[in-house]
Amino acid sequence: xxxxxxxxxxxxxxxxxxxxxxxxxxxxxxxxxxxxxxxxxxxxxxxxxxxxxxxxxxxxxxxxxxxxxxxxxxxxxxxxxxxxxxxxxxxxxxxxxxxxxxxxxxxxxxxxxxxxxxxxxxxxxxxxxxxxxxxxxxxxxxxxxxxxxxxxxxxxxxxxxxxxxxxxxxxxxxxxxxxxxxxxxxxxxxxxxxxxxxxxxxxxxxxxxxxxxxxxxxxxxxxxxxxxxxxxxxxxxxxxxxxxxxxxxxxxxxxxxxxxx
Amino acid sequence: xxxxxxxxxxxxxxxxxxxxxxxxxxxxxxxxxxxxxxxxxxxxxxxxxxxxxxxxxxxxxxxxxxxxxxxxxxxxxxxxxxxxxxxxxxxxxxxxxxxxxxxxxxxxxxxxxxxxxxxxxxxxxxxxxxxxxxxxxxxxxxxxxxxxxxxxxxxxxxxxxxxxxxxxxxxxxxxxxxxxxxxxxxxxxxxxxxxxxxxxxxxxxxxxxxxxxxxx
Numbered sequence: 001x002x003x004x005x006x007x008x009x010x011x012x013x014x015x016x017x018x019x020x021x022x023x024x025x026x027x028x029x030x031x032x033x034x035x036x037x038x039x040x041x042x043x044x045x046x047x048x049x050x051x052x053x054x055x056x057x058x059x060x061x062x063x064x065x066x067x068x069x070x071x072x073x074x075x076x077x078x079x080x081x082x083x084x085x086x087x088x089x090x091x092x093x094x095x096x097x098x099x100x101x102x103x104x105x106x107x108x109x110x111x112x113x114x115x116x117x118x119x120x121x122x123x124x125x126x127x128x129x130x131x132x133x134x135x136x137x138x139x140x141x142x143x144x145x146x147x148x149x150x151x152x153x154x155x156x157x158x159x160x161x162x163x164x165x166x167x168x169x170x171x172x173x174x175x176x177x178x179x180x181x182x183x184x185x186x187x188x189x190x191x192x193x194x195x196x197x198x199x200x201x202x203x204x205x206x207x208x209x210x211x212x213x214x215x216x217x218x219x220x221x222x223x224x225x226x227x228x229x230x231x232x233x234x235x236x237x238x239x240x241x242x243x244x245x246x247x248x249x250x251x252x253x254x255x256x257x258x259x260x261x
Numbered sequence: 262x263x264x265x266x267x268x269x270x271x272x273x274x275x276x277x278x279x280x281x282x283x284x285x286x287x288x289x290x291x292x293x294x295x296x297x298x299x300x301x302x303x304x305x306x307x308x309x310x311x312x313x314x315x316x317x318x319x320x321x322x323x324x325x326x327x328x329x330x331x332x333x334x335x336x337x338x339x340x341x342x343x344x345x346x347x348x349x350x351x352x353x354x355x356x357x358x359x360x361x362x363x364x365x366x367x368x369x370x371x372x373x374x375x376x377x378x379x380x381x382x383x384x385x386x387x388x389x390x391x392x393x394x395x396x397x398x399x400x401x402x403x404x405x406x407x408x409x410x411x412x413x414x415x416x417x418x419x420x421x422x423x424x425x426x427x428x429x430x431x432x433x434x435x436x437x438x439x440x441x442x443x444x445x446x447x448x449x450x451x452x453x454x455x456x457x458x459x460x461x462x463x464x465x466x467x468x469x470x471x472x473x474x475x476x477x
Contacts, residue, residue: 069381096387107382111400120396121386173386 020045020176020209021066026075028061028233035061037233038075043226045176048203048210050220050241053230054256059213063179066211067101068092080176097125100170101179104186106162108154108169114141115150118169126173133172140168144198160191164198171202178202180212184219192216199223217261221245229253268448272439276452279435283460286353286421286431291414293357298364302372303394305365324362329423331355336427352424360417367409371402404475411468415461432456 021043028036035058043049051059064070065077068084077084082095108117118137122128128136141147144164146157154162163183170178180199184192196219203210203223214220220227220241227244229237229252237250245261248254304316323331332355336348346354375398383393422433430438436449 067381067385069384093387096384099385101385103378103381103385105378107376107378109379109382109397109401111397111404120392121388124389124392124396125387169386 018045019043020080021211022076022078023062023065024076024078026065026072026077028058028065028070028072035233036065036072039233039235041228041235041238043209043211045209046207047225048212048223049226049228050212050214050224051228051230052214052217052220052244052256057230058233059230060181063101063181063211063213066099066177067179068096097173098176099179100173100175100177101181102163102166102170102183104182106154106159106166106186108162108166110154112153113150114146114152114154114157114165117154117165118172121169122172137168137172140172141165144168145194158191159187160194163187163191163195167195167198167202171208175208177209177211180210180214182213182215184214184216215260217245217257229256231256265445265448268443268445269452271443272436272449272452275435275439276432276449276456279430279432279453280456282349282429282434283418283421283431285349286356286424286429287414287418289353290356290360290417290421293354294360294364294413294417295410297358297361299368301361301365302368305369306372320362320365323359328356328359328420329426331359332423332427348424348428352427352429356417356420356424360413363413364410367406367413368402370409371406372398374405375401407475408468408472411464411471414468415464418460418464419457 019042023039023041026036026039027034035056039058039062051062053059061070065072066079066084072085076086079095079098082091084092084095087095108114109120112120115134115137118140119128119130119133122133122136123130138147138150141150144167146161146164146168149157149161149165154165157165167183183199184195187195196216199210199219200223202208210223212220212223224241226238227241228235229244229248229250231252237244237248237253244253245257248257301316301320304312307313332352335351335355339346339351379397379401380393383397388397421431424431425434425437428434432453436453439449440446
């Protein structure tokens with residue numbers, strides 16, 4: 001698939017540069033368990049950032065906070081200069097338009113065709129006409145290699161195909177930020193490569209900002225501009241992938257990488 | 262005693278009248294119970310306890326008092342408050358209302374069975390609340406509960422004779438009337454008994470076909 005034919009899902013004419021996402025002093029607790037502890041970090045527009053670390057270290061929690069599936073107990077979260085927390089639900093709806101998410105379990109709507117999974121939100125949220133939404137959805141399906149599956153139901157697809165539809169569905173909203181939450185963890189091993197290749201293509205050919213939680217270290221090394229190593233709700237080390245993967249400074253990072261690589 | 266075929270043929274015109282009324286009660290009562298039950302189930306999910314609490318109390322009350330008492334109450338007490346309706350209308354409403362307090366629990370279970378990931382995907386796509394319900398949650402929830410709803414339709418069929426108590430002439434009412442006028446009980450009661458079996462069986466066949474159609 002030549003990458004120059006990809007539709008440009010993440011591009012808007014007034015492309016923002018500089019800092020896109022900012023978390024300040026964000027704390028999230030589940031009961032007595034403090035998952036994020038006064039966390040600060042920011043992501044620049046167009047960057048591909050991978051969050052790594054042992055499970056329970058708070059990586060997925062960050063993605064879920066950014067998607068407003070969770071609320072922080074303390075701190076502020078800003079996307080493109082607009083407050084996500086604290087904010088009213090109405091303000092959050094506006095900010096959320098810029099964020100898309102792909103889930104570990106795909107979460108396609110089983111009661112809709114593949115095509116309608118993709119067109120539902122552009123039509124009802126962005127007010128796109130049905131024809132336009134369908135046309136764009138077909139372009140996206142073509143891009144993810146499933147042009148012939150428009151009328152299929154999600155249950156008729158393999159896990160890898162479902163995940164590619166889910167990626168197309170997220171991109172159909174033209175988000176500036178794409179959150180990828182262990183998107184290959186639920187896939188059969190032979191289906192992982194197809195999904196990762198697709199994400200590599202998207203990372204190379206668009207200026208979409210990606211935040212990625214993954215256990216696929218090769219993929220992380222490939223697409224990331226920056227890798228953040230989490231442990232116990234804090235970023236203990238961050239840097240370019242070459243640096244983190246070949247010459248980590250922190251003892252915990254070394255331990256973690258030797259366990260997973 | 263002898264089985265009298267002529268009594269059967271004399272009863273048949275009355276039987277068809279009664280069957281029509283029974284089917285009317287069943288059809289309209291089902292529609293009311295499906296619609297109201299869904300309304301109750303949705304109201305029970307609103308954030309405001311000032312909505313949930315009264316709905317919970319009222320539906321609990323209706324579910325735990327006999328349908329027969331509710332029929333009498335609506336038929337004899339409501340007119341004193343100035344609400345006039347025919348016996349059939351009152352009966353259909355009563356049976357629909359009564360069964361809505363059961364179907365609401367069916368819907369609740371169906372809604373709770375929709376995986377949380379569906380809500381999360383709807384949030385991630387920024388779907389408005391009403392769209393999330395109409396396009397995502399309810400189609401999945403209802404599909405799951407069709408068999409359970411269907412069982413209540415069959416239960417309701419067997420409760421339709423209660424409307425006789427408020428003068429509605431459904432199948433049992435017609436049979437009873439015919440029997441008293443002709444002193445022939447065996448034939449009309451046998452005919453309607455068989456009719457109930459046939460109706461239940463047809464309903465369950467229809468249900469199974471519907472379930473198969475709805476299976477993904």
